[in-house]
Amino acid sequence: MTASPVPAGPQHVDAIHALRRSLEDRMAAAGVVQWPQGSMPRERVEAQVADGQWWVVPDPEIEVAGTVRLLWSDPEYWGDDPTPAAYVHGLMVDRRRAGSGLGGDLLAWAAARGRDAGATLLRLDCRESNPALRRYYEGQGFRAVGRRDLGSHANTLLERPVGARRSTDR
Known part of the structure; x- marks a missing residue:
């Protein structure tokens, strides 16, 4: 699958929020600590969409197959780092599209957008309590370069x- 994200609009807010909530619930049920249940209010998604941060992969059967939030700075996690980088948050794939390669395609798309904008690095983070996600990102070519202690939890910076x-490309 090759991702063709489009900018999210107001019509996508509910779908993005619903996807996030479904993944929060799924992770909680599996004992995975990444996104606590209810940690992303709809109003925050709405504001981020209005700011142009969210991109979606439309799907006629399920509305949104995947999402990615792309930023050009990330002081909350990466501090005041002047390195030209693109930052990924909110990488989500609807479970009905899991295993299709969509997550990796979205990361490749984000890297290409970053490169086109003059970035040299693609950056993201994950909770240290989620080693499976870290392994996934490492399989996508990321390497751990730091740690951010947020008080209630710590995140690995990659x-x-x-x-x-990514390692699956030939």
Whole structure:
């Protein structure tokens, strides 16, 4: 599958929020601590969509197959770092599209957007309490470069050059 994200609009807010909530519930049921249940209010998604941060992969059967939130700075997690980088948050794939390669495609798309904008790195983070997600990101070519202690939890900071290819590419 090759992702063709489009900018999220007001019509996507409910679908993005519902996807996030469904993944929060699924992770909680599995004992995975990444996104606590109810940690992303709809109003925050709405404001981020209005700010142009969210991109979606439309799907005629399920409305939104996947999402990614792309930022050009991330002081909350990465501090005041002047390195030209693109930052990924909110990478989500509807479970009905899991295993299709959509997550990796969205990361490759984000890296290409970053490269086109002059970034040299694609950066993201995950909770240290979620080693499976870290392994996934490492399989996508990311390497751990730091840690951010947020008081209630700590996150691993990961990055890859925007030109890097994931391990599944040949």
